[in-house]
Each structure stands twice: as C-alpha cells, then as structure tokens.
Amino acid sequence: MPISGHTKIVGIFGYPVRHTLSPAMHNAAFAALGLDYVYLPFEVPPDNLGQALRALPALQIAGVNLTIPHKERALEYLDEISPQAQLIGAVNTVKVEGHKLIGYNTDGEGFLQSLNQDGGIDPKGRRVCLLGAGGAARAVAMALxxxxxxxxxxxxxxxxxxxxxxxxxSGYYPEVSVCTDSLDNQEIIARSDIIINTTLVGMKPDDELPIDPKVISPLGFVCDVIYHPAKTKLLAAAEKRGAKTMNGLGMLLYQGTLAFEIWTGRKAPVEVMKKALGFGLQGLCRNSDLYFPLPLGEDKGEGTLS
Ligand SMILES: NC(=O)c1ccc[n+]([C@@H]2O[C@H](COP(=O)([O-])OP(=O)(O)OC[C@H]3O[C@@H](n4cnc5c(N)ncnc54)[C@H](OP(=O)(O)O)[C@@H]3O)[C@@H](O)[C@H]2O)c1
Known part of the structure; x- marks a missing residue:
C-alpha cells in the first residue's frame, strides 16, 4: 500500500525488536483487506518506554504491540486496562483512543487458539505443566x-x-488444583498431559534444555512458546521421546489476529497472516515423522493425549 497523509500507523515496541515477524504478518493483512495502515517496528529501550507510550496519541499512532521487556512495566502508563490484561498483569496490545491508551493482552487467548486450531487439543480436563512463571506463563496459565x-x-x-x-x-479460580516446584520435579513432568515451555531457555543456540527430557511421556503433548528457532532443543528431545509437539508460531499468529481486530474492528485474514509468517500449518506442529495438524486428542480417562 502506498503511504500517504491518511495512512494509520501501528507497530511494535520491543528491545531488541529486530527479530520480529509481526510487521510481515500485519502488513500482509492490511494489504489483503485494502486497509490504509502500516505496521512498523520500534526499538524502545526500557528506560524510554514511558516516553514512547505517552507520545502515541500526539503522533496519532493507532496502537502498538508490546514485547520483551515491556509487557509488565507498560501497565503504569496506560489509562485503561482490559479485565484479562489486569488478571494477567501484563499487556501486549495497546489501542489509542483519542488521548487514551487502552491495554489488552491477547497472548493467552492466542496460545489457546493455537492449541485448539494447530494442535487439535481441547485442554479441558487435562493435567498441564507450565515451565516458567514470567509474563508469557501468566497469560497462558490464565487462559488454560x-x-x-x-x-x-x-x-x-x-x-x-x-x-x-x-x-x-487460586484466588481467582479456587476450583483448579495448582502446585509449584523447581524445574527438576520429574514426577510432575512425567505425569503431565501437556507440557508448555514459557521460559527463555531455548532461544539461544547454546541454551541447554529447561528440563530433563527423559521423563517426558511419549503420550504427552509438548509446546514451546518460542518460535525462533522453530524447533527448540526441548521440542527436538520431546519428538525423540515420541511426544507430539507444537512451537510458538501459532501463538504469535493468533495473538496477532486478535490485536489486528482490536485496532481495526475488522476480522483478521488468518490465512494471509499465516502465509506471511513463512509457515503453513505444517511448520507449527509435529507428530513423529509427519508435519501436519494433529487429530483431536481423545481423553481415554487416563489424563493422557492420544
Ligand atoms: N509465541 C508467542 O507469540 C509468544 C508470546 C509471548 C512470549 N513468547 C515467548 O515467551 C518467552 C518468555 O517471555 P516472557 O515475556 O514470559 O519473559 P519473562 O517474563 O522475562 O519470563 C522469563 C521466564 O524464563 C525463566 N528463565 C529465564 N532464564 C532462565 C534460565 N536460564 N533457566 C531457567 N529459567 C529461566 C524465568 O525464570 P525466573 O523467574 O527464575 O527468572 C521466567 O520464568 C520468550 O521466549 C518469548 O519470546 C512468545
């Protein structure tokens, strides 16, 4: 789309932000729907976050996504925060309405949609083991x-x-059984139907695994919210164990479609955005030797995924 004086600007604040796939995904969506928007990356150092957010209305920027390390600190600069973002304690999408900054969090719902759409799994009734307790973990935990x-x-x-x-x-959902421990509780890992890595471990080539993979159940489903690399050492090890796996690309896609809808009020063109990410569904999920969406898991009453 040619940029003119009418073009609406959205973007992403992160530090670093050079790795981001979001501009490709959103700009393809705007082009597909003929919307006069452009999505830009902004490398905003943590100390400049307040200044950068406060400048959004003055610059008439329509909204931004927030990524590491801004999601939690942004809360103090916003005028309104959606109930879900309040619950999570982090914001990944900001919409500018007049002079107001409204914060949302689409990460948890994005993960859930990926689990359903790409993994073919309904988490209802499952035993889930979450690795990590940061911003992504909170979003994923609340959605689950x-x-x-x-x-x-x-x-x-x-x-x-x-x-x-x-x-x-437990304060919000007393009916759910929640327990905690360090990353080396092998008993918990072994008995979990779904294991989700939300730690930073796996992003760098020389990272070790966050857990010992030898206890991962071959009947389990292992997700990594990391999408670069597409296959972390954890996912590779889980596949070796025979478990089904899913990376974070689908979460990125669906958190993006939800943000797109918040900014534009239009239904996001999911297929266009998926293609722009450089992966078909084939890149999201792996079931042993076959790259394709997994069949919907059936609960055989043993708490495992089949
Ligand atoms: N796919 C998507 O759309 C999507 C969306 C959001 C986030 N993410 C990804 O999610 C990941 C986490 O992001 P975040 O915002 O939750 O980060 P965060 O708030 O900084 O949390 C980081 C987590 O990683 C743990 N950790 C860091 N270094 C570790 C190490 N050496 N060993 C073990 N644990 C370690 C931390 O443990 P401590 O508490 O002990 O420090 C904490 O639990 C990132 O890879 C991010 O790219 C993906």
Missing amino acids: VEAKIRELAILNRTVERAQLLAEQI
Whole structure:
C-alpha cells in the first residue's frame, strides 16, 4: 500500500525488536483487506518506554504491540486496562483512543487458539505443566484455567515466583488444583498431559534444555512458546521421546489476529497472516515423522493425549 497523509500507523515496541515477524504478518493483512495502515517496528529501550507510550496519541499512532521487556512495566502508563490484561498483569496490545491508551493482552487467548486450531487439543480436563512463571506463563496459565484444565503445575527456576502466580490463580479460580516446584520435579513432568515451555531457555543456540527430557511421556503433548528457532532443543528431545509437539508460531499468529481486530474492528485474514509468517500449518506442529495438524486428542480417562 502506498503511504500517504491518511495512512494509520501501528507497530511494535520491543528491545531488541529486530527479530520480529509481526510487521510481515500485519502488513500482509492490511494489504489483503485494502486497509490504509502500516505496521512498523520500534526499538524502545526500557528506560524510554514511558516516553514512547505517552507520545502515541500526539503522533496519532493507532496502537502498538508490546514485547520483551515491556509487557509488565507498560501497565503504569496506560489509562485503561482490559479485565484479562489486569488478571494477567501484563499487556501486549495497546489501542489509542483519542488521548487514551487502552491495554489488552491477547497472548493467552492466542496460545489457546493455537492449541485448539494447530494442535487439535481441547485442554479441558487435562493435567498441564507450565515451565516458567514470567509474563508469557501468566497469560497462558490464565487462559488454560479459564479453559477448565484439571490440574496446573508451575515449575520455575525461581520457585517463589511460581508460588506468587499460583496464589493469584487460586484466588481467582479456587476450583483448579495448582502446585509449584523447581524445574527438576520429574514426577510432575512425567505425569503431565501437556507440557508448555514459557521460559527463555531455548532461544539461544547454546541454551541447554529447561528440563530433563527423559521423563517426558511419549503420550504427552509438548509446546514451546518460542518460535525462533522453530524447533527448540526441548521440542527436538520431546519428538525423540515420541511426544507430539507444537512451537510458538501459532501463538504469535493468533495473538496477532486478535490485536489486528482490536485496532481495526475488522476480522483478521488468518490465512494471509499465516502465509506471511513463512509457515503453513505444517511448520507449527509435529507428530513423529509427519508435519501436519494433529487429530483431536481423545481423553481415554487416563489424563493422557492420544
Ligand atoms: N509465541 C508467542 O507469540 C509468544 C508470546 C509471548 C512470549 N513468547 C515467548 O515467551 C518467552 C518468555 O517471555 P516472557 O515475556 O514470559 O519473559 P519473562 O517474563 O522475562 O519470563 C522469563 C521466564 O524464563 C525463566 N528463565 C529465564 N532464564 C532462565 C534460565 N536460564 N533457566 C531457567 N529459567 C529461566 C524465568 O525464570 P525466573 O523467574 O527464575 O527468572 C521466567 O520464568 C520468550 O521466549 C518469548 O519470546 C512468545
């Protein structure tokens, strides 16, 4: 689309932000729907976040996504925060309405949609083990408890942080069983139907695995919210164990479609955005030797995925 004085600007604030795939995904969507918008990356150092957010209305920027390390600190600069973002305690999407900044969080719902659409899995009644207790973990945990999982175990390097998250969840959802421990609780990992890595471990080539993979059940489903690399060492090890796996590209896609809808009020062109990410569904999910969406898991009453 040619840029003119009418073009609406949206974008992403991150630090670093050079790796981001969001501009390709959103700009393709705007072009497909003929919307006069452009999506730009802004590398905003943490100390400049307040200034950058406060400048949005003055620059008539329509909205931004927020990524590492801004999602939690942004809360203090916003005028309104959606109930879901308040619950999560982090914001990944900001909409500018007049002079107001409204914060949303689409990460949890994005993960859930990916689990359903790409993984073919309804988490209801499942035993879930979450690795990590940061912003992504909080978003994913809240979405999963709302989807009525049976049990949530939060394993984190800093156990106190996992405990804080567990207390928060139990406050809102007393019906869900929540426990916490360090990342080396093998018993919990072994008995989980779904294991989700939300730690930073796996992003760098020399990273080790966040857990010992030898206890991953071959009947389990292992997700990594990391999408670069597309296959982390954890996913590779889980595949070797025979488990089904899913990376974070689908979460990126669906959190993006939801943000797109918040900014534009239009239904997002999911297929266009998926293609722009450089992957078909084939890149999202792996089931042993076959790259394709997994069949909907059937609960055989043993809490495992089939
Ligand atoms: N696919 C998507 O759309 C999507 C969306 C959001 C986030 N993400 C990804 O999610 C990941 C986490 O992001 P975040 O915002 O949650 O980050 P965060 O708030 O900084 O949390 C980082 C988590 O990683 C753990 N961690 C960091 N270094 C570790 C290490 N060496 N060993 C073990 N644990 C370690 C931290 O544990 P401590 O508490 O002990 O520090 C914490 O639980 C990133 O890879 C991000 O790209 C993906």
